Amino acid sequence: MSELSVNHLLGIKYLNKEDIDLIFKTADHFKEVINRPIKKVPSLRDITIANLFFENSTRTRLSFELAEKRLSADVINFSAASSSVKKGETLIDTVNNILAMKVDMVVMRHPNPGAGIFLSKHVNASIINAGDGTHEHPTQALLDSYSIREKLGEVAGKKILIVGDIMHSRVALSNIFALKLQGAEVKVCGPKTLIPKHIESLGVTVETNLVKALEWCDVANMLRVQNERMEISYFPTTREYTQQFGLNKEILDSLKKQIVVMHPGPINRGVEITSDVADSKQAIILDQVQNGVAVRMAVIYLLASKINR
Amino acid sequence: MLNTLSGIKKNLTFVFTTLAVSNMSQKVLLNSKEINIILRRLACQLVENHPNFENTVIIGIQPRGVFLADRIIQLLEEEYNITNVEYGQLDITFYRDDFRRSIKPLEANKTKIDFIVEDKQVIFIDDVLFTGRSIRSALTAIQSFGRPKEIELLTLIDRRFSRHLPIQPDYNGRQVDAINDEQVKVNWKEVHGEDTVYLLPTSNTEIEAIQKKKNSK
Numbered sequence: 050m051s052e053l054s055v056n057h058l059l060g061i062k063y064l065n066k067e068d069i070d071l072i073f074k075t076a077d078h079f080k081e082v083i084n085r086p087i088k089k090v091p092s093l094r095d096i097t098i099a100n101l102f103f104e105n106s107t108r109t110r111l112s113f114e115l116a117e118k119r120l121s122a123d124v125i126n127f128s129a130a131s132s133s134v135k136k137g138e139t140l141i142d143t144v145n146n147i148l149a150m151k152v153d154m155v156v157m158r159h160p161n162p163g164a165g166i167f168l169s170k171h172v173n174a175s176i177i178n179a180g181d182g183t184h185e186h187p188t189q190a191l192l193d194s195y196s197i198r199e200k201l202g203e204v205a206g207k208k209i210l211i212v213g214d215i216m217h218s219r220v221a222l223s224n225i226f227a228l229k230l231q232g233a234e235v236k237v238c239g240p241k242t243l244i245p246k247h248i249e250s251l252g253v254t255v256e257t258n259l260v261k262a263l264e265w266c267d268v269a270n271m272l273r274v275q276n277e278r279m280e281i282s283y284f285p286t287t288r289e290y291t292q293q294f295g296l297n298k299e300i301l302d303s304l305k306k307q308i309v310v311m312h313p314g315p316i317n318r319g320v321e322i323t324s325d326v327a328d329s330k331q332a333i334i335l336d337q338v339q340n341g342v343a344v345r346m347a348v349i350y351l352l353a354s355k356i357n358r
Numbered sequence: 359m360l361n362t363l364s365g366i367k368k369n370l371t372f373v374f375t376t377l378a379v380s381n382m383s384q385k386v387l388l389n390s391k392e393i394n395i396i397l398r399r400l401a402c403q404l405v406e407n408h409p410n411f412e413n414t415v416i417i418g419i420q421p422r423g424v425f426l427a428d429r430i431i432q433l434l435e436e437e438y439n440i441t442n443v444e445y446g447q448l449d450i451t452f453y454r455d456d457f458r459r460s461i462k463p464l465e466a467n468k469t470k471i472d473f474i475v476e477d478k479q480v481i482f483i484d485d486v487l488f489t490g491r492s493i494r495s496a497l498t499a500i501q502s503f504g505r506p507k508e509i510e511l512l513t514l515i516d517r518r519f520s521r522h523l524p525i526q527p528d529y530n531g532r533q534v535d536a537i538n539d540e541q542v543k544v545n546w547k548e549v550h551g552e553d554t555v556y557l558l559p560t561s562n563t564e565i566e567a568i569q570k571k572k573n574s575k
Contacts, residue, residue: 086504091453
């Protein structure tokens with residue numbers, strides 16, 4: 050198979066196992082490209098991509114922009130803070146105005162869950178979801194799985210633990226879909242208030258004791274505490290969260306096996322993980338960032354190859 | 359493959375009229391013995407121009423040029439005792455000029471070049487030279503690894519009269535005057551079990567794919 054089954058990347062939920070395999074295989078080639086002296090290929094010379102960020106982002110936005118530029122696409126950037134969205138323009142109007150300038154692909158981050166899916170039904174362009182509210186963040190999940198595959202050889206059969214705010218995390222949801230699709234075992238861990246009811250229906254197990262959960266896993270993905278999404282208090286204090294669910298060097302060293310530590314960034318050092326863990330050899334946080342560019346290049350390349358004109 | 363396809367488009371109508379007769383008739387262009395003689399000559403010609411391969415690197419063009427490059431390197435070692443030739447494999451997929459234009463989606467292969475070609479004499483090796491577009495892509499692709507002093511091209515089969523670009527081989531196995539809708543296929547002992555070059559008529563599936571694409575437009 051050499052083509053994706055979808056025309057947009059709206060969520061991992063819409064992909065199948067073959068799509069993920071194809072994305073990873075393509076990303077392998079791009080990873081080789083970005084380690085060359087000249088890190089650029091001319092494939093997407095005639096493609097224009099708009100990066101629409103209706104919500105703040107540093108890493109994802111830079112990563113997408115770099116991926117686009119390494120593929121030689123033309124790039125326009127847009128952030129909601131400095132735009133007519135403030136004047137009351139609707140999403141479809143905003144995007145259609147941008148598409149009128151002959152744009153082929155839209156990378157969008159939006160605070161509302163489902164914004165990408167809505168857009169894909171109303172505008173004529175390939176859409177990549179770069180995070181829609183608390184729903185999905187597919188490229189993050191892909192780069193997480195890609196990093197696990199790179200570190201441990203394969204994802205199938207591995208035991209992956211996701212720790213933190215499962216309820217508000219789009220990274221957690223996309224990761225669960227992606228990992229289950231590839232045949233990994235997934236456990237979630239966090240304060241009971243931040244674990245959604247019926248999460249077991251996604252095929253994951255729940256554990257509220259961090260040490261027990263860590264003893265079980267091969268990989269621990271430590272999510273960020275997202276203060277901006279919590280209108281009410283889900284746990285008493287950050288310090289109490291850290292005491293119960295923070296990963297520090299003592300816990301890591303006390304485990305029987307060497308586990309891999311991941312974090313989607315940005316890190317709250319000293320909250321979900323301590324600095325010595327984040328900077329330790331077991332952490333692959335910076336590998337995740339590097340792989341992010343290769344995986345995003347693969348996604349953009351594969352979707353662009355389906356654009357007809 | 360790309361070369362053949364772009365060739366077929368031009369002659370589509372012609373193909374359709376002659377399909378019934380030309381179907382399934384394949385012809386052997388070179389047999390194992392002939393290939394062996396040609397490979398030895400090519401290796402000999404390389405050594406003539408690059409006596410000790412000090413500043414020369416060999417680049418096999420993925421996917422099919424690599425088989426030929428492997429053979430040439432093996433011969434250099436056996437016949438001329440030239441070992442440790444710097445050898446890389448270059449994939450041109452991301453540099454091709456038919457992205458989103460070809461019928462089949464392009465599938466990438468592995469690029470493996472762990473040296474810099476800056477100021478080196480580069481020898482490109484590919485099995486069949488047809489329109490020259492693959493080599494054009496390779497010329498662009500190799501720039502990502504530095505500025506070579508010069509680049510030469512070695513091919514086993516040169517399908518002259520079908521070039522789209524001003525590109526010619528420096529070392530050539532055999533010139534072939536195949537018409538555009540025919541396909542030249544090189545089989546290697548290591549992968550296909552035999553050393554043979556075939557001249558094939560265009561396969562039905564490819565013609566159907568082109569027809570489908572035309573109809574959908």
